[in-house]
Amino acid sequence: GQQLNQSPQSMFIQEGEDVSMNCTSSSIFNTWLWYKQDPGEGPVLLIALYKAGELTSNGRLTAQFGITRKDSFLNISASIPSDVGIYFCAGIAGNNRKLIWGLGTSLAVNP
Amino acid sequence: DAGVIQSPRHEVTEMGQEVTLRCKLISGHNSLFWYRQTMMRGLELLIYFNNNVPIDDSGMPEDRFSAKMPNASFSTLKIQPSEPRDSAVYFCASSLGGTLSTDTQYFGPGTRLTVL
Numbered sequence: 001g002q003q004l005n006q007s008p009q010s011m012f013i014q015e016g017e018d019v020s021m022n023c024t025s026s027s028i029f030n031t032w033l034w035y036k037q038d039p040g041e042g043p044v045l046l047i048a049l050y051k052a053g054e055l056t057s058n059g060r061l062t063a064q065f066g067i068t069r070k071d072s073f074l075n076i077s078a079s080i081p082s083d084v085g086i087y088f089c090a091g092i093a094g095n096n097r098k099l100i101w102g103l104g105t106s107l108a109v110n111p
Numbered sequence: 112d113a114g115v116i117q118s119p120r121h122e123v124t125e126m127g128q129e130v131t132l133r134c135k136l137i138s139g140h141n142s143l144f145w146y147r148q149t150m151m152r153g154l155e156l157l158i159y160f161n162n163n164v165p166i167d168d169s170g171m172p173e174d175r176f177s178a179k180m181p182n183a184s185f186s187t188l189k190i191q192p193s194e195p196r197d198s199a200v201y202f203c204a205s206s207l208g209g210t211l212s213t214d215t216q217y218f219g220p221g222t223r224l225t226v227l
Contacts, residue, residue, distance in 0.1 A: 040220070041218075041221070042204070042219050042220055042221055043154070043218050044218070048215070088154065098156065098167070099216070101153055101154040101155075102153070103153040104153060
């Protein structure tokens with residue numbers, strides 16, 4: 001089936017640093033979503049992207065829908081301890097209405 | 112709104128036992144999704160309902176798994192008989208719309224299942 005490659009698998013950073021993670025696919029996607037999962041909770045939607053080239057911000061988070069429609073990026077600026085969690089990308093490809101999920105990027109922030 | 116409610120939050124059972132996981136949708140939502148999350152495979156969609164009707168159950172692992180939506184606000188996921196490889200966190204999510212595409216899915220807190 002379709003796969004999303006999410007990287008890096010994990011990150012350990014110092015508070016205040018910027019973070020960048022990405023998601024790639026071999027297929028063209030129509031929609032990219034970024035979710036965050038806090039420990040012991042379900043994923044929560046952070047940003048949704050619907051057009052190639054789209055750049056959308058949500059506070060310190062910025063996500064972009066790649067021009068090729070095969071990738072997406074999530075950046076977090078000036079990280080804080082509450083940014084800790086697992087970040088998932090998810091996308092919808094072509095006429096397939098299923099949401100395909102990446103395996104997640106685990107973020108740890110050292111205060 | 113209380114959000115998506117799942118019960119139990121934790122379940123430990125022995126191999127061969129029946130397990131029933133429960134989910135209450137957000138009021139007014141008409142789509143429901145059951146997911147399974149493991150370290151190795153990440154989030155996997157098991158089944159998706161719209162207006163109480165199962166639309167896509169291609170992710171259901173095998174006949175031991177069954178899901179029902181007896182009314183518009185409630186769903187159950189049953190595993191019978193359970194096996195150790197079923198150990199995972201099971202999430203329920205709901206959304207307003209009728210497709211899998213653009214409608215935001217709101218996740219419950221999950222049920223952590225351990226089968227010994």
